[in-house]
Amino acid sequence: MIKERIVRGAGFTRALPIFFVLIVLVLATLPKYLGVMYQVKFVQAFILILLATMWNLLAGFGGLVSIGQQAFIGIGAYALVYFADILNLNPFVATLFAGIFCGLCAIPLSFLVFRLAGGYFAIGTWVVAEIIKLFTVQISALGGGSGISLAAFSGMGRETRIAAVYWSAVVTIVVVLLSTILLMRSRLGLGLTAMRDDNVAAGVLGVKVMRYRRIVFVVVAMGFGFAGSLIAMSNLRVQPDDIFSVNYSAIMIFMVVIGGLGTIEGPILGAILYYFLQDRLRDYGAWYLIVLGIIAIVTVLTAPKGLWPLITRDRISLFPTKYRVISPTKDGAR
Amino acid sequence: MSILSVSNIEAHYGDLQALFGISLSIDPGQVHSVIGANGAGKSTLLKVIAGNLPASSGEVTYQNKKINNQSAHERVKSGISLVPEGRRIFSSLTVEENLKVGAFTKRAGHWNLKTLKELYPLLADRWNRIGFYCSGGELQMLAIGRALMANPDLLLIDEASLGLAPVVVAQVYASLSEITKQGTAVLLVEQDVHQALRASSTTSVLLEGKVVMEGSSSSLTIPSIKDAYFGVGASNGLD
Amino acid sequence: MVWTNAIVQGLLTGGLYALLASGLSLIFGVMRIVNLAHGDFSILAAYAVISVAMHTNLIGGIVLVLPVMALLGYFLQRTLLNKSLAMGVLSPLLITFAFSIIIQNVLLQVYTANNKSILTGRFSSESIKISKDLQIGLLPLVTFLAGVIVTVCLHYFLNHSQLGRALRATSDDPMAADLVGINNRHIYGIATAIGLFSAGIGGVLFGMRTQFAPSFGPIALVFAFEAVIIGGLGSLWGTLLGGVVLGIAQGIGSQIQPAYGILAGHIVFIAVLVLRPQGLLPKQMGAQK
Numbered sequence: 115m116i117k118e119r120i121v122r123g124a125g126f127t128r129a130l131p132i133f134f135v136l137i138v139l140v141l142a143t144l145p146k147y148l149g150v151m152y153q154v155k156f157v158q159a160f161i162l163i164l165l166a167t168m169w170n171l172l173a174g175f176g177g178l179v180s181i182g183q184q185a186f187i188g189i190g191a192y193a194l195v196y197f198a199d200i201l202n203l204n205p206f207v208a209t210l211f212a213g214i215f216c217g218l219c220a221i222p223l224s225f226l227v228f229r230l231a232g233g234y235f236a237i238g239t240w241v242v243a244e245i246i247k248l249f250t251v252q253i254s255a256l257g258g259g260s261g262i263s264l265a266a267f268s269g270m271g272r273e274t275r276i277a278a279v280y281w282s283a284v285v286t287i288v289v290v291l292l293s294t295i296l297l298m299r300s301r302l303g304l305g306l307t308a309m310r311d312d313n314v315a316a317g318v319l320g321v322k323v324m325r326y327r328r329i330v331f332v333v334v335a336m337g338f339g340f341a342g343s344l345i346a347m348s349n350l351r352v353q354p355d356d357i358f359s360v361n362y363s364a365i366m367i368f369m370v371v372i373g374g375l376g377t378i379e380g381p382i383l384g385a386i387l388y389y390f391l392q393d394r395l396r397d398y399g400a401w402y403l404i405v406l407g408i409i410a411i412v413t414v415l416t417a418p419k420g421l422w423p424l425i426t427r428d429r430i431s432l433f434p435t436k437y438r439v440i441s442p443t444k445d446g447a448r
Numbered sequence: 449m450s451i452l453s454v455s456n457i458e459a460h461y462g463d464l465q466a467l468f469g470i471s472l473s474i475d476p477g478q479v480h481s482v483i484g485a486n487g488a489g490k491s492t493l494l495k496v497i498a499g500n501l502p503a504s505s506g507e508v509t510y511q512n513k514k515i516n517n518q519s520a521h522e523r524v525k526s527g528i529s530l531v532p533e534g535r536r537i538f539s540s541l542t543v544e545e546n547l548k549v550g551a552f553t554k555r556a557g558h559w560n561l562k563t564l565k566e567l568y569p570l571l572a573d574r575w576n577r578i579g580f581y582c583s584g585g586e587l588q589m590l591a592i593g594r595a596l597m598a599n600p601d602l603l604l605i606d607e608a609s610l611g612l613a614p615v616v617v618a619q620v621y622a623s624l625s626e627i628t629k630q631g632t633a634v635l636l637v638e639q640d641v642h643q644a645l646r647a648s649s650t651t652s653v654l655l656e657g658k659v660v661m662e663g664s665s666s667s668l669t670i671p672s673i674k675d676a677y678f679g680v681g682a683s684n685g686l687d
Numbered sequence: 688m689v690w691t692n693a694i695v696q697g698l699l700t701g702g703l704y705a706l707l708a709s710g711l712s713l714i715f716g717v718m719r720i721v722n723l724a725h726g727d728f729s730i731l732a733a734y735a736v737i738s739v740a741m742h743t744n745l746i747g748g749i750v751l752v753l754p755v756m757a758l759l760g761y762f763l764q765r766t767l768l769n770k771s772l773a774m775g776v777l778s779p780l781l782i783t784f785a786f787s788i789i790i791q792n793v794l795l796q797v798y799t800a801n802n803k804s805i806l807t808g809r810f811s812s813e814s815i816k817i818s819k820d821l822q823i824g825l826l827p828l829v830t831f832l833a834g835v836i837v838t839v840c841l842h843y844f845l846n847h848s849q850l851g852r853a854l855r856a857t858s859d860d861p862m863a864a865d866l867v868g869i870n871n872r873h874i875y876g877i878a879t880a881i882g883l884f885s886a887g888i889g890g891v892l893f894g895m896r897t898q899f900a901p902s903f904g905p906i907a908l909v910f911a912f913e914a915v916i917i918g919g920l921g922s923l924w925g926t927l928l929g930g931v932v933l934g935i936a937q938g939i940g941s942q943i944q945p946a947y948g949i950l951a952g953h954i955v956f957i958a959v960l961v962l963r964p965q966g967l968l969p970k971q972m973g974a975q976k
Contacts (some may be wrong), residue, residue: 179780181723226957229964230916233721233780237912238960244909245953360905364788371781400792407789411767414781418774498866524868536863538856549856552849553868579859598868 141284145277153280157348159389160283161341162369164290166381166388168337169366171294174376175306176330177313179232181363182239185223185246186216186335188358190342192256195352198266200255205266209282209343216339220332228327240360247358261353264346279347286340294378297333302326310376364403368410374420383422449512451476451633452497452528452602457506459489459496466492468657469506474650476601479624479634481644481665484654485677490637491533493654494604497635498530499523510602525553527601531608535591539580543571546579546590550597557599558630564593567623585616592620596627603627604635609643621647641673653677688820689942697938698931699827702834703896705930706889707911708918709837710882712926715915717858717878718772720779724786726907728883729890730899731790732756734798736891737805745807753887760883761876768879769872787904794901802898811895830892837885838927845923854878913956919966928968 145153165187173179193215197208223242230238251259267275297303305326308316317323346352369388374380395402417424453473459466467489474480482490495501497508499520508515515523520530538546547561565572568589574582582590588608595603609617617640624647628634638644645651645665653661653668653676661668661676711725722728732752740748763786771778813825845851857864857874865871893899893907910933918929933952940951959966 173777179777181784226960229960232719232776233715233723234912234916234920236723236780237721237908238916240905241909241913241953241956245950245957248950248953364784367781367784375777400795403792404789404796407785407792410785411782414774414778414785415767415770418778500862500866519870520865521868521870524866530866532863532866536860536866538859538863540859541852541855545852545855548849549852549864549869550867552853594867 138284138288145280150273150276153276154348157276157280157283157344159386160287161344161348162365162385162389163382164287164337164341164344165362165366166369166373166385167290167294167378168334168341169363170370170375170378170381171297171337172330172334174370174381175298175303175310176327176334177306177310178327178331179236180227180239181236181360181367182227182241182243183334183338183366184358184360184362185239185243186220186338187342187345187362188243188246188250188352188354189219190216190339191346191352191357192250192262192342193339194343194346195262195264196256199262199264205278205347206282208266209286209340209347212343213336213339216342217332217336220335221328223335224328224331228324228331240363243358243360247354250358251354257352259354261351261356263351267347267350279344282347283344286344290337290340291378293333298378302329306330364406368406370420371410372413372421374422374424377420377422379426380420380422384420387421450474451511452635453509454493454497455507455509457493457496457508458504459492459501460504461492461501466657467496467503470654470657470659471506472652472659472662474602474633474635476633477628477631478650479628479636479648481636481638481648481651482654483638483641483644483651483673483677487656488654489657490654491606492657494530494606494635494637497602498528498532498604500530500532521553524598524600525555527555527599528604529595529598529600529602530604531588531591531595531606533606535587537579537582537587537590537594540578542576542578543574543582543586543590544576546594547571547597550594553598555599559596559599564596567596567626568593568619570619585612585619588612588616588620589623592623600632602633602635604637606637608636608638609640617643641670690939692821693938693942694935695821695823695938696827697935699823699831699934700938701914701931701934702831702927703889703892703930704910704914704933705834705927706830706837706885706892707907708914708926708930709834709841709923710885710889711908711911712915712921712923713841713885714878714882716921717854718779718875719776720768720772720783722879722882723780723783723908724790724904725783725882725886725911726909727787727790727794727904728756728760729886729893729907730901730904731794732883732887732890733805733894733899734794734803734901736894737803740805745805749891752891753884756887757880757884760879760881764876764879765872769875772875787908791901791904798901800900800902802900803894804898805891805894807895826892826895830896833888833892834927834930837888838923841881841885842923850877910952913952917956917959917967919969921970922966922968925966925968925970929966932967 144156169183172183190212193212194205194208197203197211198205203211227235227238227242250256256262267278270278298306305316309323309326313323342357345357365388369384370381371384372387373382373384391406392402395405413420450473455471457467457470470489470493472480482493484490492501496503499518499522503516510526510528515526518526538549541549544561547564570586571589571593574586579590592605608620612620621643624634636644636648645668648665651662651665651668652659653673655676661673707726707729711722714720714722735752735755736745736748739751767782768779771782807826811826814822815825815828816822845855853864853869853874854877856867857869857871861871864874890907914929914933915926916929917932918925918927932955936955937948937952941948
């Protein structure tokens with residue numbers, strides 16, 4: 115008797131890891147052919163993808179809607195400057211340490227904000243981000259209210275520096291995306307999906323809800339730390355009001371909601387869409403944010419799952435994490 | 449002339465069909481009981497009549513008007529009140545406040561705080577107790593009382609005796625005649641077959657979402673109901 | 688004496704935070720959603736009063752703007768928010784966050800980023816002299832009284848009016864509320880209307896007391912949020928107390944060094960969260976869900 119099979123992904127999914135590897139190879143060889151300008155643009159887009167992916171991991175899989183993740187972007191950025199300039203570490207090693215430092219900071223902070231739930235958790239994370247900013251401003255070694263410049267690259271030529279930043283961004287995004295996929299395919303990922311679908315039921319089934327959430331919170335904080343240090347590398351300057359800005363949260367939420375919360379591909383799509391939107395609308399000043407707000411509301415109300423599931427009708431999964439049952443009678447041929 | 453009639457009602461929970469063409473009708477001032485095993489669709493039927501669950505096909509006619517498209521709160525305004533499964537008393541409100549909220553639609557009629565105190569003296573003693581702290585019997589009386597505060601013409605009661613002490617069950621059933629005396633029709637869902645037959649004038653027996661037997665309560669016999677309960681002929685193997 | 692003064696001024700400011708917080712708390716209590724645009728609605732009301740007052744006068748502005756805020760709340764709830772409520776916990780958060788971004792940037796377009804304040808003439812400078820070193824400004828006193836009055840009114844409304852009971856009933860069990868004839872969608876509209884009305888009062892008094900800009904909404908939200916958490920979720924009197932505690936903490940902080948005011952408030956908030964997460968005056972058991 116032919117039994118149903120349970121496989122990951124859908125449709126022509128299994129050919130796609132190769133496609134993915136190709137994209138990575140192309141991205142890795144691009145700096146040779148593209149001008150410096152485009153490398154900078156790519157770095158911007160990579161940072162957006164990184165931010166969207168991390169926020170989605172937190173909210174879409176962990177069920178933790180935060181509007182305070184700029185705390186870790188800021189900590190990551192300042193940590194990079196501190197490790198690279200003040201402790202004189204190699205900037206790439208400093209990036210690694212900045213990420214780990216963010217993860218370490220996230221552990222005690224999680225015990226604080228996890229006391230709040232739902233919407234109050236969201237504001238709570240924001241307040242924590244504000245407090246961290248207020249403390250950072252008090253530290254004169256980090257430049258106080260006016261911020262601090264990153265000097266580690268000052269010996270390098272502009273092109274070399276930009277290529278270095280580009281490479282860091284490529285490496286970071288590959289590592290982060292792969293770890294996200296692996297994380298979601300692990301036992302933890304399964305538990306997270308169960309939690310997201312029904313918190314209480316998952317708890318009853320033995321998913322350690324609190325512990326899983328804490329792990330996600332910490333892992334995501336590391337991701338934001340990497341993003342923060344990339345931002346510092348590409349801007350060469352860290353200013354408290356910018357790096358701790360709640361606008362980061364607004365942008366991340368926009369990208370994830372537009373693309374598709376709780377999918378891996380959606381936030382990437384959202385980040386790319388946002389990248390082009392901001393490029394087009396930047397000149398319109400405040401109107402641009404108003405338009406983004408309206409688009410977000412319309413999307414939430416009319417396509418709550420976002421664009422990715424809408425476009426692909428759940429048939430295509432670039433990064434197979436979901437299981438599905440293939441029945442031999444119906445679509446076993448696929 | 450019947451106050452309520454439903455004809456060929458079908459209802460679904462998502463993809464799952466719960467009712468398969470149910471029809472019944474009730475006259476004013478009468479008690480009609482609906483009995484059947486767990487999962488037969490009794491509560492679902494009440495939800496459809498109260499407006500909590502839309503009928504996917506069929507008609508709900510109340511006082512000669514088709515009310516399929518009315519929401520639950522609109523039906524309360526026109527005189528249909530449901531005592532829901534699990535009673536659903538407002539847990540942060542006191543007994544008095546629960547009753548007052550019951551009168552939200554301001555329908556005129558016999559029932560008010562004073563007449564309810566007379567109907568259920570137990571509630572009068574618990575007047576300022578918060579719903580959260582009420583016992584099962586108190587909750588049931590409060591739930592019926594809260595529904596009566598809307599002065600309904602049709603009262604739907606889901607599981608009148610479930611989980612209650614026999615003394616309380618007796619009190620609840622004794623109050624039914626007071627309620628019908630006001631001309632209110634009662635549609636009663638009940639687990640206890642004997643109790644249901646005694647309290648009602650007509651009865652429908654449900655099995656797997658269909659009416660398998662109906663008639664005046666006095667004409668239905670326990671063995672025949674048992675057949676209907678478990679499918680025809682089942683009682684041959686039982687008892 | 689400077690400390691007494693700092694504490695008294697902080698206490699009076701606390702009334703303002705309680706005002707901002709009561710609407711946030713009410714909306715959360717009835718619908719379990721946090722209005723992330725709450726502070727922005729306050730600032731919106733303050734700007735609207737400035738604009739209307741230019742054509743009439745201050746009283747005219749307030750009398751016109753506050754009911755409009757309530758209507759706006761009802762309208763937004765009935766159109767957008769009710770729809771999002773059915774779509775899980777995330778959607779209302781996203782929508783109110785989008786409101787926040789939209790309001791801030793519309794205000795930025797219309798009124799620019801320059802600081803403004805609501806001019807009250809002599810009213811803002813008059814004060815009552817308690818002793819040689821302690822003076823109580825009339826405006827701070829009025830602000831505080833407004834906070835107390837709104838709390839008392841809300842308390843009375845929720846406990847002793849039929850509509851208030853319906854709000855509490857819907858908060859307990861929306862389905863059962865539907866079954867006694869309460870239209871949940873209308874009740875939610877009422878809750879948001881009251882929420883924005885009180886946010887409006889808070890915003891106007893805020894605008895009379897200090898300068899403000901379009902970007903001040905989030906700060907107002909944070910203060911309101913801290914007052915709610917310090918006081919205890921779901922408790923009106925707790926929220927008033929939370930506002931006062933926050934105000935006093937900020938007053939004392941500012942007395943140490945002006946830059947420490949807000950930070951001191953944050954620290955008290957964190958301390959409460961760590962040491963007494965249910966808040967100072969939590970809702971009584973049994974009244975809890």
